[in-house]
Amino acid sequence: MPHTAKMEQVRAGPTLILHRYINRQVFVTTVLVTFILVMVLVSGRFIKYLAEAAAGQIAADALFLVMAFRLPEFLQMILPLSLYISLLLVLGRMHMDNEMVVLQAGGQGHGRIIRSLVVPVLVAVSVVALFSLYVTPRGDAEVNRIFEEQKGRSVLELLTPGRFLVRGSDGSQRATYAESLNREDGYLENVFVADARFDDSQAGRVLTVWAHTGRLVQDENGINYLELRDGYQYQGKPGEADYQEVAFEKARVRIGSENTSSRPPKVRGRTTGELLESPGDNQAVAELQWRWSLVLTVPIMCLAAIPLAKVNPRQGRFLRMIPAVLGYMLYVGLLLTMRSWMADSGGERPWYYSMIWIHALAAVAVFFLYYGDRLWRRRRNT
Incomplete structure (x- = not known):
């Protein structure tokens, strides 16, 4: 053995x-x-x-x-x-x-x-x-x-000063731009917002907003808005002469609604x-x-x-x-x-x-x- x-x-x-x-x-x-x-x-x-x-x-x-x-x-x-x-x-x-x-x-x-x-x-x-x-x-x-x-994050959180931010879905698209950010006061300066729609009766029309300043605000329902001050709003279809120009002292643009719906x-x-x-x-x-x-x-x-x-x-x-x-x-x-x-x-x-x-x-x-x-x-x- x-x-x-x-x-x-x-x-x-x-x-x-x-x-x-x-x-x-x-x-x-x-x-x-x-x-x-x-x-x-x-x-x-x-x-x-x-x-x-x-x-x-x-x-x-x-x-x-x-x-x-x-x-x-x-x-x-x-x-x-x-x-x-x-x-x-x-x-x-x-x-x-x-x-x-x-x-x-x-x-x-x-x-x-x-x-x-x-x-x-x-x-x-x-x-x-x-x-x-x-x-x-x-x-x-x-x-x-x-x-x-x-x-679900707001445009303001993702917005980089000096760079365009484009977000949207198949039916609409929004481009947002801010020249600079005043971090002490929390204001965006020289704000540009352009909305374009493609799937309804307003298809082809573009809403463009320019404002001297903008800041994030929230209403009582918890909806976020970008509050714009001292600016102009232009609305019309590119290539046509029926543009509308409106000056405003204060206006609000809802942000976050341009996001696509939540996927499963x-x-x-x-x-x-x-x-x-x-x-x-x-x-x-x-x-x-x-x-x-x-x-x-x-x-x-x-x-x-x-x-x-x-x-x-x-x-x-x-x-x-x-x-x-x-x-x-x-x-x-x-x-x-x-x-x-x-x-x-x-x-x-x-x-x-x-x-x-x-x-x-x-x-x-x-x-x-x-x-x-x-x-x-x-x-x-x-």
């Missing part, structure tokens, strides 16, 4: 070293790839939000809060791709350096490689599941709440439990299947990475990188397309509108990556 236990330890020793060797390289590469992809994605999204802040659609002090709540959503999309790319890079390098040849000669085939990747795959699956099923929906709900609050919470901001309780809602079903699909992509694509990383040392380690990444993009693109079809389907959803078929197709493709050559040779020999 002691001799048998010692032999088992001798056998387990190289396997444990192999597991640690691969896991360490996969972990370091995944962290680096994730960091690079997160920086690229966050930078692009931050520029988009920065443009919205410059246009007055969102306050500048809410930008970083929005980005913080959106970060789990970015990570749940990037982590499966990062792990997939890291496996291609690490295993591809091992093929280039003939390490795989040595391992296979020592009896360490695909089965051993797969077992050595169990830990990083389980960690990635757990993180993606935690984000997609719990953390990201809460973050999206908070982002939606922030944007709803920004829509987005389906992606609903918790997983709420989605499970709405089996008849196509949007809820599509979102629920999408969340589970993000989890399933991790093991499927990790299994695909092992045969895809196999390259001839004379061919170059990046020979299969581009088609492998394109295959991943096709996989995720099909899932996104199916989610849109499921969410947009009216009435009863067709039975074939399900993401399970895409996962089944991906599983079949992975099967042929492992056994396609063997089946082809067997068919040729028969």
Whole structure:
């Protein structure tokens, strides 16, 4: 018995070293790839939000809060791709350096490689599941709440002196401008307001107001107004000569009514439990299947990475990188397309509108990556 236990330890020793060797390289590469992809994605999204802040659609002090709540959503999309790319890079390098040849000669085939990747795959699956099923929906709900609050903020709060602020809906639009802000007295100076309507009997007519000063006031009903003093009002249709000019000493313009109506919470901001309780809602079903699909992509694509990383040392380690990444993009693109079809389907959803078929197709493709050559040779020999 002691001799048998010692032999088992001798056998387990190289396997444990192999597991640690691969896991360490996969972990370091995944962290680096994730960091690079997160920086690229966050930078692009931050520029988009920065443009919205410059246009007055969102306050500048809410930008970083929005980005913080959106970060789990970015990570749940990037982590499966990062792990997939890291496996291609690490295993591809091992093929280039003939390490795989040595391992296979020592009896360490695909089965051993797969077992050595169990830990990083389980960690990635757990993180993606935690984000997609719990953390990201809460973050999206908070982002939606922030944007709803920004829509309810008054024009005066978002108005930057020296810059036009344009807000409105499909039927009307308002442009507001103030040359400067007297912070001590709380007055805007040289205020310009232009209202244009497009969907009623007054369509095409523009109401323009200029005033020497303006300040925010509130009536007894809690309605906010911009009180203008010493100004002029012009009303008419551009291109026509029937403009009306009215001078006033004091006038009030209601602010906040140009905002669009509050939208209902987005389906992606609903918790997983709420989605499970709405089996008849196509949007809820599509979102629920999408969340589970993000989890399933991790093991499927990790299994695909092992045969895809196999390259001839004379061919170059990046020979299969581009088609492998394109295959991943096709996989995720099909899932996104199916989610849109499921969410947009009216009435009863067709039975074939399900993401399970895409996962089944991906599983079949992975099967042929492992056994396609063997089946082809067997068919040729028969």
